[in-house]
Amino acid sequence: MIPYGKQQLDSDDIAAVTAVLQSAWLTQGPQVPAFEQAISVLCGAKHAVAVNSATSALHIACLALDVGPGDLVWTSAISFVASANCALYCGATVDFVDIELNTGNMCVNALEAKLLIAKKTNTLPKVVIPVHFAGQPCNMAKIAQLAAEYGFKVIEDASHAIGAQYQGKAVGSCHYADICIFSFHPVKIITSGEGGMALTNQSDVARKMQLLRSHGITSETTEFNEESHGPWYYQQQLLGFNYRMTDLQAALGLSQSHKLSQFVTKRNKLAQQYQKLLAPFNRIMPLQVQADCYSSYHLFVVRLTGLSKTHHKACIEHLRGKDIIGHLHYIPIYLHPFYQQQGFQPGYCEQAERYYQQAVTLPLYPGLTLKQQSHIVQVLTDFLSNDL
Numbered sequence: 088m089i090p091y092g093k094q095q096l097d098s099d100d101i102a103a104v105t106a107v108l109q110s111a112w113l114t115q116g117p118q119v120p121a122f123e124q125a126i127s128v129l130c131g132a133k134h135a136v137a138v139n140s141a142t143s144a145l146h147i148a149c150l151a152l153d154v155g156p157g158d159l160v161w162t163s164a165i166s167f168v169a170s171a172n173c174a175l176y177c178g179a180t181v182d183f184v185d186i187e188l189n190t191g192n193m194c195v196n197a198l199e200a201k202l203l204i205a206k207k208t209n210t211l212p213k214v215v216i217p218v219h220f221a222g223q224p225c226n227m228a229k230i231a232q233l234a235a236e237y238g239f240k241v242i243e244d245a246s247h248a249i250g251a252q253y254q255g256k257a258v259g260s261c262h263y264a265d266i267c268i269f270s271f272h273p274v275k276i277i278t279s280g281e282g283g284m285a286l287t288n289q290s291d292v293a294r295k296m297q298l299l300r301s302h303g304i305t306s307e308t309t310e311f312n313e314e315s316h317g318p319w320y321y322q323q324q325l326l327g328f329n330y331r332m333t334d335l336q337a338a339l340g341l342s343q344s345h346k347l348s349q350f351v352t353k354r355n356k357l358a359q360q361y362q363k364l365l366a367p368f369n370r371i372m373p374l375q376v377q378a379d380c381y382s383s384y385h386l387f388v389v390r391l392t393g394l395s396k397t398h399h400k401a402c403i404e405h406l407r408g409k410d411i412i413g414h415l416h417y418i419p420i421y422l423h424p425f426y427q428q429q430g431f432q433p434g435y436c437e438q439a440e441r442y443y444q445q446a447v448t449l450p451l452y453p454g455l456t457l458k459q460q461s462h463i464v465q466v467l468t469d470f471l472s473n474d475l
């Protein structure tokens with residue numbers, strides 16, 4: 088069986104976790120700040136806040152930017168549901184922006200058109216969450232320009248994109264955003280088992296996220312609103328959550344972070360090999376990477392043109408029947424039953440729905456071999472040849 092994604096662990100990773108198991112710390116020890124420091128240095132951001140998942144990171148990021156009831160948050164129509172759910176957790180309302188068909192990323196022209204209408208109707212978003220789909224950064228320069236013009240904050244959902252670059256800067260630098268979010272789920276670029284991180288250059292935002300991840304509690308005497316009762320004393324100052332990352336997770340993530348460049352380089356080489364193998368087949372269109380971007384290639388997604396809905400489904404079933412886990416990232420968020428109950432209907436984002444009828448995710452992870460890639464492409468192209 089060839090999965091669509093898979094973690095790659097080695098003896099160094101195992102040794103790092105074993106060392107924590109043999110130490111005095113399992114939860115809140117030295118590995119968590121060490122992991123945060125490593126990622127902030129890699130990305131060039133001033134602050135990093137580790138949590139137990141990227142979903143948790145998105146949630147506290149919204150709260151740190153004061154998202155709440157009555158606020159509007161916009162995100163991409165094509166993403167995992169967490170990109171939208173995080174705003175609902177805060178009591179805000181969510182809306183969706185259509186995508187570019189050739190990249191899968193938020194379409195800045197669609198965003199600008201939607202903002203023009205929203206300004207006239209006094210329904211501008213408080214926060215926009217662009218998603219760096221499959222590992223390729225969005226057009227962040229244009230999004231930042233629009234943010235300045237229309238007064239919204241920006242949270243980059245870079246769950247797919249640690250190790251990617253935009254205009255020569257590491258994703259996570261927050262050069263064009265208030266906060267950037269990473270995921271360390273096992274199928275992502277590097278893993279901590281489960282885990283996520285929020286990066287920012289704003290010290291007040293970072294401190295608020297630190298409080299929110301741990302019940303809103305502080306033991307810092309300088310932050311108390313009264314004199315300390317004694318060395319045991321702490322204060323809950325916000326309604327926070329138990330979103331902390333453990334030292335076990337952080338040790339694994341820290342060990343994996345040393346191999347980030349190696350993993351991303353291998354993913355790019357595999358993507359180039361796919362593109363070479365698929366080049367003769369004009370019905371198969373890999374998502375494009377823009378000239379000012381370096382993708383981390385969390386996913387390798389192709390669009391299959393000229394297939395009916397039935398044959399699109401049959402193609403993925405055919406791959407799976409040959410022990411190749413073809414997948415589809417993602418269903419347009421607003422087509423899920425929960426969001427249709429909020430009033431969204433099919434047809435809301437035309438390009439997102441067109442993408443959904445064409446997209447197939449092919450396996451991609453550092454351990455994938457060239458022989459396996461050739462087999463995947465052969466199985467796919469055989470199906471399409473028979474479908475003609």
